[in-house]
Amino acid sequence: MRNRIIGIIILSFVVVLCFVASISVGKTTIPPSEVIGAFNAFDGSREHLIIRTVRLPRAIIAVLVGCALSIAGSVMQAISRNPLSGPEILGSNNGAALFMVVSLFLFGYTSAHVQLWVALIGAGLACLVVYGLGSFGRSGLTSIKLILAGATINLLLASIVQGVLIFSEQSLDEMRFWLAGSLTGGSMEMLQQVWPFLAAGLIGSLLLSRQINMLSLGDEVAQGLGLRIGWMKTGSLLIIMCLSGASVAIAGPIGFIGLVIPHIARFLIGIDYRWIIPYSALLGASLLLAADIGARFLYPPQELPAGVVTALAGAPFLIYLAQRRGR
Numbered sequence: 104m105r106n107r108i109i110g111i112i113i114l115s116f117v118v119v120l121c122f123v124a125s126i127s128v129g130k131t132t133i134p135p136s137e138v139i140g141a142f143n144a145f146d147g148s149r150e151h152l153i154i155r156t157v158r159l160p161r162a163i164i165a166v167l168v169g170c171a172l173s174i175a176g177s178v179m180q181a182i183s184r185n186p187l188s189g190p191e192i193l194g195s196n197n198g199a200a201l202f203m204v205v206s207l208f209l210f211g212y213t214s215a216h217v218q219l220w221v222a223l224i225g226a227g228l229a230c231l232v233v234y235g236l237g238s239f240g241r242s243g244l245t246s247i248k249l250i251l252a253g254a255t256i257n258l259l260l261a262s263i264v265q266g267v268l269i270f271s272e273q274s275l276d277e278m279r280f281w282l283a284g285s286l287t288g289g290s291m292e293m294l295q296q297v298w299p300f301l302a303a304g305l306i307g308s309l310l311l312s313r314q315i316n317m318l319s320l321g322d323e324v325a326q327g328l329g330l331r332i333g334w335m336k337t338g339s340l341l342i343i344m345c346l347s348g349a350s351v352a353i354a355g356p357i358g359f360i361g362l363v364i365p366h367i368a369r370f371l372i373g374i375d376y377r378w379i380i381p382y383s384a385l386l387g388a389s390l391l392l393a394a395d396i397g398a399r400f401l402y403p404p405q406e407l408p409a410g411v412v413t414a415l416a417g418a419p420f421l422i423y424l425a426q427r428r429g430r
Contacts, residue, residue: 176361198229284410359417
């Protein structure tokens with residue numbers, strides 16, 4: 104217990120360091136004194152405006168999205184008992200992308216706030232469709248049916264998205280950066296619209312962590328321990344839907360965090376989801392902040408989307424994990 108608490112403290116310190124670095128470092132490096140002054144003695148200077156209107160919202164969004172995707176991934180792996188599954192299996196990424204490209208294709212360019220809600224609705228509806236297909240039949244919701252339904256719907260939605268983009272050059276130009284998963288352009292106003300979904304998912308995952316522990320042992324064991332499996336799986340999927348849907352809506356489909364981070368958390372503290380969930384939240388926040396910082400310098404003078412950096416870091420880990428599971 105003491106070691107786990109110390110680990111929480113250390114990871115919290117890492118998150119703070121990454122958060123400060125995200126605010127200070129970029130194309131324009133701002134000294135710490137100016138960073139502090141932007142909050143204590145705001146004078147409207149260029150550096151202060153960059154910190155308060157661009158980098159601070161971006162860093163906050165990185166922390167929340169990193170936490171949300173990591174927790175969603177850990178819960179998804181628990182209920183599916185599949186170490187290679189992530190929140191994307193519910194179709195939130197491609198559902199949001201489909202609604203975005205269709206709205207751009209049919210109605211032209213809309214405001215960022217309208218696009219935010221369009222993406223959120225698309226992610227939510229895709230999750231509901233996958234959940235409905237996974238629950239269809241006499242056996243009800245099972246892990247295998249859920250994964251098969253998710254894979255099928257994801258392929259279908261991805262094909263439709265590519266078809267729309269081929270016929271709409273404007274949609275392709277507007278969507279290219281968002282589809283790669285980017286924190287650029289995020290604002291506090293956008294965050295205010297999705298924070299209830301993020302808060303509901305974060306709080307719900309912590310409150311249900313003990314039940315998620317039992318569910319990860321298997322349906323028969325969980326049922327023998329008195330867990331109402333159907334209600335618990337429904338609640339867990341609602342948590343994943345809130346976390347992944349809100350994350351995709353505000354930052355685009357950032358991959359690999361929900362897959363990689365839960366494995367790192369289990370390596371550090373074991374299989375107790377009462378600890379995996381908070382560890383995953385802190386690790387995910389640190390990783391996405393670090394990826395966003397790296398995206399600013401990997402291809403100067405251009406800035407890469409953070410989703411590209413997470414993919415570069417996560418793909419080798421996925422290959423290693425698949426080979427290890429195969430052995």
